[in-house]
Structure formats: C-alpha cells, structure tokens
Amino acid sequence: xxxxxxxxxxxxxxxxxxxxxxxxxxxxxxxxxxxxxxxxxxxxxxxxxxxxxxxxxxxxxxxxxxxxxxxxxxxxxxxxxxxxxxxxxxxxxxxxxxxxxxxxxxxxxxxxxxxxx
Amino acid sequence: xxxxxxxxxxxxxxxxxxxxxxxxxxxxxxxxxxxxxxxxxxxxxxxxxxxxxxxxxxxxxxxxxxxxxxxxxxxxxxxxxxxxxxxxxxxxxxxxxxxxxxxxxxxxxx
Numbered sequence: 178x179x180x181x182x183x184x185x186x187x188x189x190x191x192x193x194x195x196x197x198x199x200x201x202x203x204x205x206x207x208x209x210x211x212x213x214x215x216x217x218x219x220x221x222x223x224x225x226x227x228x229x230x231x232x233x234x235x236x237x238x239x240x241x242x243x244x245x246x247x248x249x250x251x252x253x254x255x256x257x258x259x260x261x262x263x264x265x266x267x268x269x270x271x272x273x274x275x276x277x278x279x280x281x282x283x284x285x286x287x288x289x290x291x292x293x294x
Numbered sequence: 295x296x297x298x299x300x301x302x303x304x305x306x307x308x309x310x311x312x313x314x315x316x317x318x319x320x321x322x323x324x325x326x327x328x329x330x331x332x333x334x335x336x337x338x339x340x341x342x343x344x345x346x347x348x349x350x351x352x353x354x355x356x357x358x359x360x361x362x363x364x365x366x367x368x369x370x371x372x373x374x375x376x377x378x379x380x381x382x383x384x385x386x387x388x389x390x391x392x393x394x395x396x397x398x399x400x401x402x403x404x
Contacts, residue, residue: 208390210390210392212394217302217396217397218396218397219298219382219384219394219395219396219397220338220382220394221394222391222392222393222394225390225391227390232390233389233390233391235391236391268337268338276388276389276390282340282343283340283392284340285337285338285339286337287336287337288337
C-alpha cells in the first residue's frame with residue numbers, strides 16, 4: 178500500500194510569495210499532523226486534523242500559516258507572504274486512530290523542503 | 295512549555311557495541327514515548343514506542359522508561375554502520391501534540 182506522500186518535494190519561493198504544500202495521507206487514516214523541521218532540530222508540531230476537523234492549530238507560528246483538510250483526506254498547508262525564517266522541511270504524518278485512542282503510530286511523508294530567498 | 299531534551303551528539307560507537315541514547319522530558323503528564331530514526335535527508339521512521347515503566351525489547355532495540363525520573367532511553371545492541379542516523383525522542387500526553395527532542399546523532403564506526 179502507498180505511504181504518506183507530499184508534494185512538491187522541493188520548493189523555492191521568493192520572499193513575499195504564497196506557497197501551498199500538499200499531503201496525501203495513508204488511505205483511511207483519521208489523524209493528520211503537520212510539523213516543521215529546521216535543520217538540525219526535531220520536528221515541531223504545527224497542527225492536527227481528525228478527519229476534516231482541525232482540532233489543534235496551536236503550533237502554527239503566525240496567521241500567515243493556514244491548513245485545511247476539507248474532505249478528511251488530502252491536506253494543504255498554505256503559507257502566505259513567505260519569510261526567510263519559514264525555510265524548513267515541512268513534514269506531514271498520518272495515523273490510523275483519532276488522538277487519545279492509543280493508536281499512535283505516526284507514518285511520516287518524505288517532507289517538502291521549502292527555501293525562501 | 296513542554297520540553298524534551300537529548301544530547302545532540304555525535305555519539306560514536308564501534309560496530310558491535312551497545313549504543314545508549316537518552317531522553318528527558320519536562321511534562322509529568324506525558325503518557326506515551328516514541329523513538330524515531332531519521333537518516334539524513336529522509337523522514338522519521340518509528341522504531342519503538344513505550345507506555346509503561348520498565349523495559350520493552352524488539353530485536354536489537356530496547357526502550358527503557360522511568361516516569362518517576364522523567365527519563366526514557368533506547369539501547370541498540372550489536373550496533374551496525376547502518377544504524378548511523380539521528381534518533382529522535384518524542385513524547386505525547388494522549389493529546390494530539392507530540393513533542394520531539396532535537397535528536398541525537400549516532401555514528402557507528404566499522
């Protein structure tokens with residue numbers, strides 16, 4: 178079966194441009210997470226979806242960041258007016274169960290490396 | 295602010311030795327603990343998770359949890375060069391926020 182896929186794998190944006198990053202989770206996975214990983218650091222939580230509901234967006238660093246999962250499958254992370262500090266790898270992960278069920282194994286996608294120039 | 299701390303390394307061990315990776319966490323409400331391996335330029339992959347105090351073994355890997363000391367470790371026996379990677383510790387409180395440590399870079403020398 179297919180794993181988590183993300184596109185594009187690499188994105189170069191000029192400062193001030195808007196970008197959209199796509200995540201295709203494993204089919205049937207209820208939970209979807211977005212993380213930001215800076216070079217040499219661990220992933221930092223951005224936001225969480227349970228099906229189409231965004232239950233936690235406490236990790237989004239500013240109101241320039243917006244995520245959606247309108248049909249409970251594919252998710253898009255949008256960054257408006259990109260800044261150099263947004264340069265990082267953006268990881269998407271999915272897991273089978275809703276948060277709190279104990280079905281916690283997260284499967285990560287390959288990530289999108291965003292470089293803002 | 296929930297924090298997870300790890301020595302950044304690099305931790306170098308000879309092939310065949312035991313590698314010991316350590317992680318401490320600040321939130322006493324943490325309930326589940328995960329070790330991920332991340333090769334350079336790749337995404338994290340889950341090695342093990344542990345919920346209860348004590349040891350959990352899976353092949354060459356053993357996770358150890360001590361909730362009283364807020365400490366979790368990963369032992370890798372018979373280390374191989376292919377084990378060279380960054381090892382990430384992650385902690386969860388049964389909510390949706392998984393907190394990752396910065397990772398420890400392990401180098402297994404042939």
